Amino acid sequence: MSEILKYLTQTGNIKKLVTMLSMFILLLTSGFPLFAQQQRFPKPEFESGYTQPVTSMPEARADFYAWFDVLILVIALSLITWLILKKRSRRGVLAMSVFSILYFGFFREGCICSVGSLQNVTLALFQPEYSIPISALAFFVIPLVYTLFFGRTFCAGVCPLGAIQDVLLLRPVTMKTWLQKVLGLIPYIYLGLSVLYAATATDFIICRYDPFVGIYRFDATFFMFTIGAIFLLLSAFVARPYCRFFCPYGVLLNWMSRFSKHHLTITPNKCIQCRLCEDSCPLGAINKPVPVKVMEDRPSATKRFIRLSLIIPLLMILGGWTLSNFHENLAKVNTKVRLANELMLFKPDVMLPSVEIEAFKTAGTPVQELYSEAAVIVEQFYLGAWILGGFLGLVFGLTLSSLSVFKYREDYTPDKAECVSCARCLKYCPVER
Amino acid sequence: MAEKGKNRRDFINTCFRFAAGASLVGVTGVLAHKTVSGNTLWQIDTTKCTQCGRCATSCVMTPSAVKCIHVYDMCGYCDLCGGYLRPNVKNITTGAENQLCPTGAIKRKYVEDPFFEYEIIEDLCIGCGKCVKGCGAFGNGSLQLQISHDLCVNCNQCAIARDCPSDAFSRVPADEPYKFSGFKKEQKD
Structure with missing residues (x-):
């Protein structure tokens, strides 16, 4: 073959070249396999002492650094917990926030983060063939463990997504409770959807719609940059809009923090109820003392309890039924389902095949195989939609009932679930240690 | 009354804390053998x-x-x-x-x-x-x-x-x- 080439180039016979080229094009269009197994043109034996360059195979970041990230996470969490609980220093939290923005944000470019690791864990739980990197598991578990003991110190200044919003907060406005409660339901929906999509190995929607990662990488698409910029602008007035009204990992931290043993307290000693801290929390996460009212009489309390315990299962069934009706729409995000759908509607005589259809035909998998695979996935989505709907119904019902629960409280205390331990309220307390 | 209520609340809290901790350990345990050490x-x-x-x-x-x-x-x-x-x-x-x-x-x-x-x-x-x-x-x-x-x-x-x-x-x-x-x-x- 090389001799032919030699001949062609030496004589410069352009006509022959053109015929040869057109022959090749014919071969290409007639579906010649793109990767021939044998070398068409064997590697030449060089006479001029030419040394062949090395094929470039740049190395990835060494595994060691993944461990280093975990180490940094543990150190940062320990340090910020110490700063909040022992030193009670807002300045320390601020310094840690800046560090997190610089390290986990700009240096590590927002990946890996605990928020996204939630999906890795889900995927590993539901898809046996996926093996989770140990650093992802560590990033998922360690902040939850810390939160279970010390409250949401991770949110305070270790999470790069929270930190960037927190440092930008200039003039917090207080939000109406009903609005906070309603918007506070979004994270549950987001969590449910991201678990559903990760469990069916469809997509990692948290990573896809992470508003700040594009900013950390200086490489956002216009759409994602706009969303990120809106969140950042908003966070100057509304404290941590993403954390409170979107973050799915925040839901898990919220649950853990409710039962935390050593949560931050506003006062270092005994509350004197001076009311100075009352409006200090930008997140509205300070529980006010409840005036002792006349106790509700027993029959009315019983009635209320029965009504609530009927409403919750009703909402669960309603939610499950509603979402299961939409399971096919939910499943359309999955590439296999979408391709199967596309193939079913494809009419070869009037439509041009899309890139997906072309690639599928090149691969040569039987259509029936794809259809049955897609059917299995749609079935998974049907079950998943019932569970998701039921879960959302439960959350809505519990939120509703929590509004009418009376809890006796004497002092000003942080709402363990909502409080992110940002330590802003501490300087309002006049009580000495 | 208040003291008693507080005790009960603390007890429930501790129970939930152990439950949450146990579920965390459970998830970690299930996934531990599925991890790959490297990235x-x-x-x-x-x-x-x-x-x-x-x-x-x-x-x-x-x-x-x-x-x-x-x-x-x-x-x-x-x-x-x-x-x-x-x-x-x-x-x-x-x-x-x-x-x-x-x-x-x-x-x-x-x-x-x-x-x-x-x-x-x-x-x-x-x-x-x-x-x-x-x-x-x-x-x-x-x-x-x-x-x-x-x-x-x-x-x-x-x-x-x-x-x-x-x-x-x-x-x-x-x-x-x-x-x-x-x-x-x-x-x-």
Whole structure:
């Protein structure tokens, strides 16, 4: 073959070249396999002492650094917990926030983060063939463990997504409770959807719609940059809009923090109820003392309890039924389902095949195989939609009932679930240690 | 009364704390044996790749972390290179009008008669795969699209993997970071 080439180039016979080229094009269009197994043109034996360059195979970041990230996470969490609980220093939290923005944000470019690791864990739980990197598991578990003991110190200044919003907060406005409660339901929906999509190995929607990662990488698409910029602008007035009204990992931290043993307290000693801290929390996460009212009489309390315990299962069934009706729409995000759908509607005589259809035909998998695979996935989505709907119904019902629960409280205390331990309220307390 | 209520509340709290802790330990325990100690990396299976061109546009990095990598061991050093030249070129020169690469990222260098070396200038390559298609169709297929691991930020879920029509992206163990095809190890010796 090389001799032919030699001949062609030496004589410069352009006509022959053109015929040869057109022959090749014919071969290409007639579906010649793109990767021939044998070398068409064997590697030449060089006479001029030419040394062949090395094929470039740049190395990835060494595994060691993944461990280093975990180490940094543990150190940062320990340090910020110490700063909040022992030193009670807002300045320390601020310094840690800046560090997190610089390290986990700009240096590590927002990946890996605990928020996204939630999906890795889900995927590993539901898809046996996926093996989770140990650093992802560590990033998922360690902040939850810390939160279970010390409250949401991770949110305070270790999470790069929270930190960037927190440092930008200039003039917090207080939000109406009903609005906070309603918007506070979004994270549950987001969590449910991201678990559903990760469990069916469809997509990692948290990573896809992470508003700040594009900013950390200086490489956002216009759409994602706009969303990120809106969140950042908003966070100057509304404290941590993403954390409170979107973050799915925040839901898990919220649950853990409710039962935390050593949560931050506003006062270092005994509350004197001076009311100075009352409006200090930008997140509205300070529980006010409840005036002792006349106790509700027993029959009315019983009635209320029965009504609530009927409403919750009703909402669960309603939610499950509603979402299961939409399971096919939910499943359309999955590439296999979408391709199967596309193939079913494809009419070869009037439509041009899309890139997906072309690639599928090149691969040569039987259509029936794809259809049955897609059917299995749609079935998974049907079950998943019932569970998701039921879960959302439960959350809505519990939120509703929590509004009418009376809890006796004497002092000003942080709402363990909502409080992110940002330590802003501490300087309002006049009580000495 | 208040004291008693507080005690009960504390007790329930402790119970829930243990339950939450136990579920965390449970999840960790279930997943512990499924972990891989090292990180996984994204890579393209070149046997599945159809050079649709989405690698150039779908990557979160601009330009894409997918690059054309030249496996020199497979190259035939052709003068008439299907990866370098456009189909139906009038003359085989390095003129811009003859080049297939939209960014001029392939450097053609004379070695000896009639052989030419083709080098990919990685900074210019956008990973569109035009040359890969050309080389695979006309030549040995020594040009292959691969994720360049020094540029890849190793997203949790690769953005190109989602858009890839031929399902060519997968997570590979970090100790085998490249997946060239048609590349025989014996040829090296």
